[in-house]
Amino acid sequence: MTRDIDELLPAKPSARLRIYAWTPNDPPAGYAGLVKVGQTTKADVNTRIRESQGQMQQAYTLHVDEPADRDDGTTFRDSDVRQRLIEKGFDNPIFGSAREWMRCTPNDVRIAITELRTGKKFIGTHHETFPMRPEQAHAVERTREYYESLWGENPKAVPRFLWNAKMRFGKTFAAYQLAKRLAAQRILVVTFKPAVEDAWQADLKSHVDFQGWQYLSAAAGADPHAANRDQPLVYFGSFQDLLGRDKATGMIKSKNEWVHTTNWDLVIFDEYHFGAWRESAKELFEGEDEKVAKRELAAEYNDGLVAFDEELDELGNNEDDFLPITTRAYLYLSGTPFKALATGEFIEEQIFNWTYTDEQRAKFDYAVNHPDEWNPYGALPEMRLFTYQMPDELIAVANQGEFDEFDLNAFFEATSTGANAEFVHKTDVQKWLDIIRGAYLP
Known part of the structure; x- marks a missing residue:
């Protein structure tokens, strides 16, 4: 019974397996159009790539760095990715003992990974699986x-x-x-x-x-x-x-x-x-x-x-x-x-x-409520939003009569274009700039 449970629920490896794909920036003869597909459990994929190059270090571009996890919790290997690409008709040239090279594009690798992850087959260039926020x-x-x-x-x-x-x-x-x-x-x-x-x-x-x-x-x-x-x-x-x-x-x-x-x-x-x-x-x-x-x-x-x-x-x-x-x-x-x-x-x-305020609030709340999860807002830039409190004297003037409204389009109305452009109410715009710079004098 224990063995059956272990087979149904295999223990996840302590290190997360990742699939990567890279191309040399200056490919040697015979390597043009090829992508190298490999795997590693190292946290930094680039460390593994440099190790695989040995003494013949060369400049390269890392195109793909994806976890090798299926939706059901199991994992797949780089050999599975290459086999899926071969099944789709892509060439797998062998150089001596090196079997990791595929004649395809990085996007083809991404699609193969998505197919292995989801258990589905896709045509064309479809490979993204992210859900809506x-x-x-x-x-x-x-x-x-x-x-x-x-x-x-x-x-x-x-x-x-x-x-x-x-x-x-x-x-x-x-x-x-x-x-x-x-x-x-x-x-x-x-x-x-x-x-x-x-x-x-x-x-x-x-x-x-x-x-x-x-x-x-x-x-x-x-x-x-x-x-x-x-x-x-x-x-x-x-x-x-x-x-x-x-x-x-x-x-x-x-x-x-x-x-x-x-x-x-x-x-x-x-x-x-x-x-x-x-x-x-x-x-x-x-x-x-x-x-x-x-x-x-x-x-x-x-x-x-x-x-x-x-x-x-x-x-x-x-x-x-x-x-x-x-x-x-x-x-x-x-x-x-x-x-x-x-x-x-x-x-x-x-x-x-x-709004930007909604986004920043969602980013903060998600980080607080889901500290151990990937934050879907994490890639969005952090912002600092500021407001300016108008001086009491100016608020009092506005409250004295009917002119307590503000129209951005009217206030910043301009004429002409290019070097000839100028504000219609340039004196008032300058006063506003002085206020927000702290130069207000009662």
Whole structure:
């Protein structure tokens, strides 16, 4: 009986086994494109790598350093990782007695490790298995509950929800998790800032939760008509491209017609603060019968986001030809949605907030309540947040009359750009700077 228990519950080794993979920075002849996959119980993987090099020390790059633990508590070895790579078709050249080299990429090693850890097989580049943090899961559930509450009242309702979340919240990953929770098959991601595309593509193609999902964009290419209709499809597009018209016909660009004729399950506005509230965006997604506001778009793109002159020339003037994009629900993502909040565009039940204060509190609480566990907030930087107490004399002045409000946009309003830029209320701004520097004189 004792032996049976020992077999079912094997004692964990005192030292934790780790799998590593590295490549030489200046590979010798025959080693180009190879990755060395090994294992160690040493706390510092680099110590083991240097030991394995012996006297022939060479510069290298450590790509993979992962624990060799399965989800059921057992462990696997470096030979298991190499065998899994061989089964997937990767070459395992042997140099004398050295059998640790694989002709593959570090990402292929990560995928093999994930497969051994989970007992599942993955295609493509999916290898990440991290779960949502508590606040991400809360954002997803609050949004889903709000959507479903409106759909329960009116199945044709098109609900809108805002995530007012700080940088590094993980809005991309959490938004995909929301789409999965909604069983959405067609997801459109639209932004005024095309540079964020890398994050949307990387999260979809690296995490195992999105195995089988398809990603399309103007940059990534691929034919939307050849996409598998039984698998979720994500299309990443920019307002610049979707608002563009064919110069000859004034109609929607032919390559974008499928975007306008598709009934999307979820439209996600990323970097919403860059301009999704503008009339041009409203026309695009709500079909409002208004002319595209070129001057508004020009003001947006003069910030250096995109060279947009050519796109402005392509915008058509015939609203009768305009075909709006339809969806079942909207999700808005922003770290600074000040204008949307100030104008009352969203009510309280349509907003999920996650601030720097929330993050720092979560990081501290987790460290206190789970001292022996890995802290999911540990990699986030520690911050010091300060407030300034206004002098009593100034508070008294404000309380004497109706002028007891403060508008950041109005106070720091500026004119012109570049070297010619200046504050409209520069004397008042200078007084404020003097106050916070301790130079206040009653």
